Amino acid sequence: MQEQASAIAVDPVAGPTTATAAPAASVHAPRRRKMTFNWRGLVSIAVFFLAWELAVRLRLPGFHELPGPITVARVLVQDFLYSPGYWESWAISFKRVLLGFLFAQILGVPLGLLLGTSRRFNAIVFPVFEMMRPIPPLAWVPLSILFWPTNEASIVFITFIGAFFIITINVYDGVKAIKKEHLWLASSLGAPRLTVFRRIIIPAVIPSIAVGMTLGIAVTWNVVIAAEMIASDSGLGRLTWEGYVSSTLPVVFVGMISIGVAGALSTWVVDVIEWRMMPWKRR
Amino acid sequence: MADPALAETERHEWPGGDQLWLAASGILGFLVLWYACVKWVPLAAFGRLPDPLSVIREWLSLNPSYGISLFTKDYYVHILYSTYRALAAFALAIVLGVPLGIFMGWKKSVHQYAYGLFSLLRPVPPLAWVPVAILLFPGVEPAVIFVTFLVAFFAMTMNTYVGVKSIPEDYFRAAQCLGGTSSDVLKDVIIPGAMPSIFTGLQIAMGAAWFTLAAGEMIAAQYGLGFLIWEAYNLIQYPTIIIGMVTLGFVGYLSSVAVRIVGNRLMAWREERLGTAG
Amino acid sequence: MRDTLNGTSYQSGSARPSSGKVSIRNVSKIYDPEGARVVALDNFSIDFAPGDFLAIVGPSGCGKSTLLNILAGFDTLTSGEAYLDDELLASPDKPPRPGADRVVVFQQGALFPWKTVLDNVTYGLIKQGLVGRKEAEERGIAMLRSSGGLDRIAGSYPSQLSSGMQRRVEIIRALINDPKVLLLDEPFRAMDTVNKSTMHQHLLNIFRDNPKTIMFITHDLEEALYLADRVIVMTTRPGTVKLDIKVDLPRPRSREMMASHAYIALKEQTVMAVREEAQKAFERGEREMA
Numbered sequence: 001m002q003e004q005a006s007a008i009a010v011d012p013v014a015g016p017t018t019a020t021a022a023p024a025a026s027v028h029a030p031r032r033r034k035m036t037f038n039w040r041g042l043v044s045i046a047v048f049f050l051a052w053e054l055a056v057r058l059r060l061p062g063f064h065e066l067p068g069p070i071t072v073a074r075v076l077v078q079d080f081l082y083s084p085g086y087w088e089s090w091a092i093s094f095k096r097v098l099l100g101f102l103f104a105q106i107l108g109v110p111l112g113l114l115l116g117t118s119r120r121f122n123a124i125v126f127p128v129f130e131m132m133r134p135i136p137p138l139a140w141v142p143l144s145i146l147f148w149p150t151n152e153a154s155i156v157f158i159t160f161i162g163a164f165f166i167i168t169i170n171v172y173d174g175v176k177a178i179k180k181e182h183l184w185l186a187s188s189l190g191a192p193r194l195t196v197f198r199r200i201i202i203p204a205v206i207p208s209i210a211v212g213m214t215l216g217i218a219v220t221w222n223v224v225i226a227a228e229m230i231a232s233d234s235g236l237g238r239l240t241w242e243g244y245v246s247s248t249l250p251v252v253f254v255g256m257i258s259i260g261v262a263g264a265l266s267t268w269v270v271d272v273i274e275w276r277m278m279p280w281k282r283r
Numbered sequence: 284m285a286d287p288a289l290a291e292t293e294r295h296e297w298p299g300g301d302q303l304w305l306a307a308s309g310i311l312g313f314l315v316l317w318y319a320c321v322k323w324v325p326l327a328a329f330g331r332l333p334d335p336l337s338v339i340r341e342w343l344s345l346n347p348s349y350g351i352s353l354f355t356k357d358y359y360v361h362i363l364y365s366t367y368r369a370l371a372a373f374a375l376a377i378v379l380g381v382p383l384g385i386f387m388g389w390k391k392s393v394h395q396y397a398y399g400l401f402s403l404l405r406p407v408p409p410l411a412w413v414p415v416a417i418l419l420f421p422g423v424e425p426a427v428i429f430v431t432f433l434v435a436f437f438a439m440t441m442n443t444y445v446g447v448k449s450i451p452e453d454y455f456r457a458a459q460c461l462g463g464t465s466s467d468v469l470k471d472v473i474i475p476g477a478m479p480s481i482f483t484g485l486q487i488a489m490g491a492a493w494f495t496l497a498a499g500e501m502i503a504a505q506y507g508l509g510f511l512i513w514e515a516y517n518l519i520q521y522p523t524i525i526i527g528m529v530t531l532g533f534v535g536y537l538s539s540v541a542v543r544i545v546g547n548r549l550m551a552w553r554e555e556r557l558g559t560a561g
Numbered sequence: 562m563r564d565t566l567n568g569t570s571y572q573s574g575s576a577r578p579s580s581g582k583v584s585i586r587n588v589s590k591i592y593d594p595e596g597a598r599v600v601a602l603d604n605f606s607i608d609f610a611p612g613d614f615l616a617i618v619g620p621s622g623c624g625k626s627t628l629l630n631i632l633a634g635f636d637t638l639t640s641g642e643a644y645l646d647d648e649l650l651a652s653p654d655k656p657p658r659p660g661a662d663r664v665v666v667f668q669q670g671a672l673f674p675w676k677t678v679l680d681n682v683t684y685g686l687i688k689q690g691l692v693g694r695k696e697a698e699e700r701g702i703a704m705l706r707s708s709g710g711l712d713r714i715a716g717s718y719p720s721q722l723s724s725g726m727q728r729r730v731e732i733i734r735a736l737i738n739d740p741k742v743l744l745l746d747e748p749f750r751a752m753d754t755v756n757k758s759t760m761h762q763h764l765l766n767i768f769r770d771n772p773k774t775i776m777f778i779t780h781d782l783e784e785a786l787y788l789a790d791r792v793i794v795m796t797t798r799p800g801t802v803k804l805d806i807k808v809d810l811p812r813p814r815s816r817e818m819m820a821s822h823a824y825i826a827l828k829e830q831t832v833m834a835v836r837e838e839a840q841k842a843f844e845r846g847e848r849e850m851a
Contacts (some may be wrong), residue, residue, distance in 0.1 A: 040392060041399025041509035054545035062419040109343035128313045134490070134539070136497035139509065142516030142524045146331045147548035154520055222408035226498040229410070229515075237411070252414045267406070449739045453671040456635050459659035461685035461738065471684070475675035552718040 075250035100159025112171025137162040162223035163216035174208025333521040349520035364506040376435035384443025435488035446480025482546035493535040581611040581774030586643035603799035616789035620839040624800030634659035664735035681714040720774035
């Protein structure tokens with residue numbers, strides 16, 4: 001999930017990054033349509049949980065050791081919701097996501113801008129960048145552990161790698177997409193390079209930064225969880241893994257649900273930030 | 284490496300002679316920097332890393348000290364395992380994801396059913412499924428393939444859906460008023476119309492699949508490039524780590540290129556306007 | 562020699578087609594009847610005879626496209642009936658189906674980008690199973706050739722053609738099926754004046770050589786008067802017939818005609834009517850926003 005700066009592309013974890021283009025029906029109706037609730041969606045969710053519970057009760061192959069949704073819910077409420085250790089795991093994972101994400105922005109945005117504005121820089125640096133980009137973030141784990149003095153730092157580094165390439169590429173594509181005409185216009189009006197940079201390039205890449213953030217946050221969560229499973233002793237990923245290792249399986253599901261909720265929360269926060277950054281996109 | 288969805292606005296710029304020099308110097312500079320950091324910077328952190336020379340030496344040696352090089356059988360065994368898993372997951376994701384995406388885009392009811400389930404499952408990072416997958420499936424192999432499949436499946440379905448939705452209504456209408464049946468609409472409008480998005484989805488799915496696969500292999504598998512990397516670390520065979528990483532990156536990149544080439548062949552009709560005469 | 566049938570002039574020698582009589586009786590179309598209740602068409606009635614070239618004009622949002630969609634079979638009606646050659650085409654109980662007897666040429670152009678020109682043109686014939694592929698291709702090439710030597714681009718893709726060529730191909734794609742009615746939804750809207758003018762001549766030539774019932778929607782009043790036998794001015798939403806103007810100018814139409822008194826009088830009449838409706842629409846728009 002390291003590629004795709006396109007605003008049309010859909011990342012499986014982050015979801016579509018632009019409004020899908022619905023075919024236009026020529027209904028000249030005023031915007032007072034009532035919101036229809038997605039009953040069918042609710043049905044499929046309900047069927048899913050039902051099937052799960054049934055599969056466990058009926059001891060279908062593969063489901064022997066798995067707990068059903070009711071058990072999971074019970075364990076979640078009884079053992080976790082009120083335990084400080086659980087919320088500490090949340091905090092730890094969130095902190096890692098935040099730090100990695102932040103560093104990725106701090107390094108990625110300028111790099112993307114440089115790659116897009118300086119031909120020379122691009123020619124020298126881009127090949128190396130492109131060669132490193134396809135390497136999955138988790139493949140960096142051993143090196144990261146070797147290099148960084150603390151476990152925490154090595155995990156944050158992996159998180160950083162996950163988001164860094166996405167953000168850089170998105171910003172780079174954003175700069176590339178600026179119409180040459182705008183740049184020509186500015187320089188023909190005598191604007192110095194710095195002004196062009198400030199007034200044209202920066203505002204034009206804000207949407208790309210936003211897209212990069214949305215794609216990046218989803219990947220970041222995925223990476224953190226995996227990194228925690230492999231190489232850490234704390235956090236929600238570890239929680240999930242330990243549930244598996246110690247055969248307390250409801251914990252595995254509690255972990256998954258928690259991660260899901262945490263991920264959804266972060267995506268929502270990023271969406272809100274995106275709204276703020278681009279008020280003209282509000283409906 | 285222009286993004287495929289931008290292909291229509293971007294003219295691919297071939298590196299001229301000057302560019303090639305700069306690129307080569309960039310790569311060389313990077314390697315030199317790496318070597319310098321490992322050997323000469325007096326920080327323990329750098330000292331622990333393998334240096335590029337030993338990596339290259341190991342990689343090209345006929346009798347590598349850690350058993351993995353371009354000339355050993357095991358190297359290719361690992362590559363094969365990873366490739367097979369990625370392809371299996373990928374193929375499954377296409378076979379299941381594309382039809383689902385098409386139906387979601389075509390019939391609103393299907394979309395509503397699927398959307399409910401998707402919104403529930405999508406926030407859960409694919410790798411969080413690893414423990415459950417191991418329990419669900421008889422053995423680690425299918426479990427790893429399943430998790431990889433999940434990621435690729437979501438990508439294919441969503442991109443196919445977006446692709447179908449983006450087809451202008453008029454194409455459907457044109458096919459109908461010219462006498463096309465539902466299956467004609469599927470064959471002549473929906474599938475070709477959604478192709479560009481499907482291919483974008485393929486590329487995303489490919490990237491996502493490799494990423495997930497590597498992690499899955501590191502967590503839970505025997506054989507494969509992810510496993511190789513983790514093993515090398517555990518066995519203190521550090522240059523092999525780099526060999527694994529680079530190979531992984533390279534294979535991932537190759538598969539993306541392959542997809543892009545197939546895509547360009549199948550969609551030759553997407554050329555730019557050539558003439559202007561009326 | 563003037564042959565007047567319903568007041569329309571025909572060039573001597575060309576006969577009226579035998580089919581393509583359209584009757585629209587009290588058709589209404591209401592969107593979202595339980596909710597927002599948008600009345601797109603209200604008791605709309607017209608009759609046209611086979612071979613009539615009918616133009617429909619009106620302010621934006623007056624329902625012109627809705628009418629076309631109902632006739633073409635893409636949309637249902639809420640009340641009233643539509644007949645084609647005295648057979649029921651659509652009613653509240655009988656939703657209309659699209660068909661090759663009423664082929665549409667679309668506003669934004671709907672040539673399949675992934676098919677060659679020839680494949681596009683022969684699509685209708687092949688899908689209906691009327692002729693084999695070889696025969697269809699021969700007919701396609703013949704029609705393309707007679708339309709200004711377009712057979713030379715038979716193997717090209719639409720994206721390689723200019724907009725004028727694309728339009729011509731799309732018209733051929735429709736006509737090759739010998740439809741009873743040809744429906745054109747603002748087909749030349751996006752074209753510049755010179756190209757538009759050429760397309761007008763082209764369309765008139767087709768109409769002369771192969772007379773058909775044509776329904777042509779446009780917002781360009783001059784275009785409407787230049788091309789059609791009858792111009793229907795629609796009221797703003799809810800759409801109904803405001804004015805039914807007979808364009809009694811002789812065929813073949815020529816550009817010089819546009820300076821004639823008759824033309825100018827017709828144009829004034831039409832412009833006033835449309836302007837009235839546009840003003841109403843404008844005021845209503847402002848009220849809706851307030």
